[in-house]
Each structure stands twice: as structure tokens, then as C-alpha cells.
Amino acid sequence: MVRKQSAADQPLRLDNQICFAVYSAAHAFNRVYKPLLDRLGLTYPQYLVMLVLWEQDDVPVKDIGERLFLDSGTLTPLLKRLEAAHLLKRTRSSEDERQVLIALTPQGQALKEKARNVPQSILAASECSVSELVAMKNEIVALRNRLNAVIGE
Amino acid sequence: MVRKQSAADQPLRLDNQICFAVYSAAHAFNRVYKPLLDRLGLTYPQYLVMLVLWEQDDVPVKDIGERLFLDSGTLTPLLKRLEAAHLLKRTRSSEDERQVLIALTPQGQALKEKARNVPQSILAASECSVSELVAMKNEIVALRNRLNAVIGE
DNA sequence: TCACATTTAATTGTTCGCAATTGAATATGC
DNA sequence: GCATATTCAATTGCGAACAATTAAATGTGA
Numbered sequence: 249m250v251r252k253q254s255a256a257d258q259p260l261r262l263d264n265q266i267c268f269a270v271y272s273a274a275h276a277f278n279r280v281y282k283p284l285l286d287r288l289g290l291t292y293p294q295y296l297v298m299l300v301l302w303e304q305d306d307v308p309v310k311d312i313g314e315r316l317f318l319d320s321g322t323l324t325p326l327l328k329r330l331e332a333a334h335l336l337k338r339t340r341s342s343e344d345e346r347q348v349l350i351a352l353t354p355q356g357q358a359l360k361e362k363a364r365n366v367p368q369s370i371l372a373a374s375e376c377s378v379s380e381l382v383a384m385k386n387e388i389v390a391l392r393n394r395l396n397a398v399i400g401e
Numbered sequence: 402m403v404r405k406q407s408a409a410d411q412p413l414r415l416d417n418q419i420c421f422a423v424y425s426a427a428h429a430f431n432r433v434y435k436p437l438l439d440r441l442g443l444t445y446p447q448y449l450v451m452l453v454l455w456e457q458d459d460v461p462v463k464d465i466g467e468r469l470f471l472d473s474g475t476l477t478p479l480l481k482r483l484e485a486a487h488l489l490k491r492t493r494s495s496e497d498e499r500q501v502l503i504a505l506t507p508q509g510q511a512l513k514e515k516a517r518n519v520p521q522s523i524l525a526a527s528e529c530s531v532s533e534l535v536a537m538k539n540e541i542v543a544l545r546n547r548l549n550a551v552i553g554e
Numbered sequence: 555t556c557a558c559a560t561t562t563a564a565t566t567g568t569t570c571g572c573a574a575t576t577g578a579a580t581a582t583g584c
Numbered sequence: 585g586c587a588t589a590t591t592c593a594a595t596t597g598c599g600a601a602c603a604a605t606t607a608a609a610t611g612t613g614a
Contacts, residue, residue, distance in 0.1 A: 259520035260513070262452045262468065266538040267430040267523060271445075272470050273541050274427040275601080276548035277420040282602090293570060296424075299415045309593065315415065317425050320593050322571050329569085346579045346592040360413070367412035370420060373551040374544060384544070385419040387537055388426050391527060395429035398526040428571080435572090446600060463562065473563050475601050482599080499562040499609050 270388070280373045284366050288359060294330055295363070297323070301336065301352050302360045308347040317396070335359060423541070433526045437519050441512060447483055448516070450476070454489065454505050455513045461500040470549070488512060 262268055281292050290298065293316075300315050301307070309323055316323075327350060330336050335356035341347040374381060415421055434445050443451065446469075453468050454460070462476055469476075480503060483489050488509035494500040527534060 259524075260452060260455060260516065262449065262456065264538075265452075265520065266527075266534050266541070267427075267434070268449060268452075268469075269538045269541040269545065270423055270427045270430060271449075273545040273548070274420075274423045275470055276545045276552070277423060278601090279552045280548050281420070291569065292424075296415070296421060299413060299418075299421075302413060303415065310591090317428055318570095319572065321573075321595080324594055326570075340593095344580070344592085348593065363413065367418065373548055374419075375547045375551075376544065381419050384537075384540055385417075385422045388419070388422040388541075391529065391537070392422065392426040392429045394528045395426070395433050395526055398528075399429070399432050431571085444599065461562085471600095472602070474565080474603075477564055479600075493563095497562085497610070501563065 277370070280370060281366075284369055288362055288366075289333060293318075293322075293326060295366075297326065297330065298335070298356070298359065298363070301350065301356065302363075305357075306349055306351045308341065308349055310347070312350065330356075430523075433523060434519075437522055441515055441519075442486060446471075446475075446479060448519075450479065450483065451488070451509070451512065451516070454503065454509065455516075458510075459502055459504045461494065461502055463500070465503065483509075 258264060278292050281295070285292060285295050288295070296316050297312060300312050304311075309320060309327065312327075313319055313323055327336065327338060331338050334353055336353060337351050338348050339351070341349050371378065371381070376384075411417060431445050434448070438445060438448050441448070449469050450465060453465050457464075462473060462480065465480075466472055466476055480489065480491060484491050487506055489506060490504050491501050492504070494502050524531065524534070529537075
């Protein structure tokens with residue numbers, strides 16, 4: 249019995265790999281964000297940290313790390329750069345001296361206004377309807393959560 | 402008129418952003434791949450380069466870059482590391498001296514066999530059916546291509 | 555032919571991302 | 585109460601990722 253070779257029969261082909269799709273999409277997003285975030289003086293990971301802080305201020309480094317799935321080796325130098333840019337302050341907690349609390353400065357809070365129009369620019373670049381994007385986002389988040397669960401084992 | 406505030410009304414919320422979903426999913430994939438690729442002595446970007454070369458050998462750096470959406474600033478040092486690991490050889494083309502041609506060594510070709518079971522391990526970790534993954538992959542690729550088109554303007 | 559533009563890799567400098575380790579603070583068990 | 589374990593941030597070292605620049609080779613037009 250002869251049958252046509254389908255894509256699924258070639259698992260090592262680059263174009264068949266969802267992981268490469270995700271990897272390359274992440275870079276593509278980054279490149280779209282870059283000119284927008286340059287105006288705010290932020291990199292994309294720095295923007296993510298600011299998003300967390302705009303939702304909840306005065307949080308320990310660990311909480312930010314859990315939100316973004318990043319560890320202190322990534323966050324510590326990044327937060328120091330944001331502190332050097334006067335967007336936040338790092339202070340060791342008095343209740344638990346192991347923790348460093350991150351609090352926005354007035355400039356850091358003010359930057360939220362300048363960032364307000366970023367999401368709609370990204371939406372435009374994606375050339376997608378909001379409902380399509382929401383559906384995709386939910387699928388990707390579900391996949392990510394399953395992957396993270398496997399790692400945690 | 403009062404109505405409930407929906408997710409779409411809060412574009413700056415981290416959890417509403419597809420880009421963060423993609424970004425964090427890429428990292429999650431990376432963490433799942435890591436132990437598998439450690440056995441091959443490869444990082445994930447190095448694995449991607451090997452995937453390209455397993456499909457087509459003896460190609461210029463530029464072709465690899467176009468396939469992976471990476472530039473020479475990323476690829477040159479990465480390829481030098483793969484050369485140091487005796488997986489490939491870099492030789493300047495005699496027809497066009499600007500080009501550097503990348504060719505697998507026998508070890509590089511042999512590694513393909515050891516890599517053969519990687520995709521199925523990833524599939525298992527995703528806890529998804531193949532058809533679901535293919536559908537998601539196609540959506541993400543389509544999104545990525547639209548984003549890259551915007552950048553190219 | 556010769557000036558000029560284009561193509562291609564390589565280089566430099568900055569920022570992530572993470573593993574592994576360190577060191578200090580806190581929690582736990584006996 | 586004290587030894588031990590755990591938690592948390594910081595540090596170190598390595599490998600991406602990319603912008604900007606450099607340098608060499610090639611292509612093009614007058």
C-alpha cells in the first residue's frame with residue numbers, strides 16, 4: 249500500500265514544528281514592539297515588568313518572576329536598569345529582609361499613560377479581529393500551562 | 402448605561418496580551434526542549450540550525466538566516482560554536498567570496514538519528530492531538546507572517 | 555573602465571534568559 | 585534552643601538576539 253507522505257510523517261521538518269512557529273512569532277512580535285517601546289525607553293521584557301507593576305505596585309521580585317515566568321538572574325539586572333531610569337525603586341522589606349520590594353516612582357506611574365496606545369498598535373499590525381486574537385491567546389496560554397506543568401513534574 | 406467591564410476593555414492587562422502568551426509559551430517550549438537537547442549537546446537555536454541543515458546541506462549563512470528569521474550577528478557566533486563541536490564546517494564560497502557555505506560533517510549528519518525521537522517527546526509534553534497542534538501552528542504562522550510583513554514596510 | 559551602490563559576513567556593544575552557586579534571612583524539627 | 589532545611593535575591597558565566605558599524609566582494613551605470 250502506497251500513500252502520499254503527509255506533513256506529520258516528517259516530524260523533523262522545520263515547517264512542521266509548532267515550537268518554531270511560536271519561537272519565530274515571538275521574535276516577530278518583538279520587532280513590531282521595538283519602535284513603539286523605543287519611544288517609552290523600554291525593551292519588551294522591561295515593558296512586561298511595567299505591565300505587572302501598573303496592575304499591582306509594591307511587590308516582591310518573586311511575584312514579578314512568577315507572573316512573567318522569569319527568575320532573579322534575569323530580573324535583578326533588569327530591575328536595576330529600570331531603577332537607573334528612575335521608573336521604580338528597589339527596597340529591602342523590613343518584615344522579611346530576604347525580599348526586595350519593587351515600587352513605581354511617579355515617573356513610572358506616569359509612563360502608563362504614554363503606553364496606553366501600544367496595544368491598539370499591535371492589534372493593527374496583527375491584522376486580526378479582537379475575537380480571533382482572544383481565541384488564539386487562550387489556546388496558546390492553555391498549551392503553555394500544560395508545558396509548564398510537565399516541567400514542574 | 403452600565404455594563405460589566407470585559408477583558409477587551411483593559412488592553413494593558415498582562416493576561417489579555419497575546420504577545421505575552423506567545424512570549425511565555427516560547428520560553429515554556431524551551432524549558433521542555435532543554436533536557437532533550439542537552440543529550441544532543443545542542444541549544445534550541447542550534448537545534449533549529451541543524452534542522453535546516455538536515456533538510457538542505459551546503460547552504461550559505463544567509464539562507465539559514467532567512468529560514469529562521471535570524472541575522473548574521475546571531476548566526477556567526479552560533480555557527481562557530483557548532484563548528485567547534487565538529488558538527489559542521491564553514492568554508493568561504495569560491496564563486497562568491499562574500500558567502501560562507503555551511504556543510505555538515507559526518508558527525509553532524511549522524512546526529513539526525515539521535516534527534517529523531519525529539520518531536521514525539523514534545524508532542525507528548527504538549528498533551529495535544531496532532532491535528533490540534535497543526536491547526537494552532539498554522540494560525541500562529543499566519544499571524545507571524547502578517548507581523549513580519551508589517552515590519553518589512 | 556571607473557565611481558558608486560549593493561550584498562554578505564563579521565564585529566562590537568547592550569540586553570535578555572537561565573543554570574549554578576553564594577549568602578543571608580527565615581522556617582522547621584527535634 | 586539549636587541544627588538543619590528552605591526561601592529569596594544576587595552573582596557569575598555562557599549563549600542567544602539584535603542594532604549599528606565595518607570590510608570585502610560583487611554588481612551596475614555612465
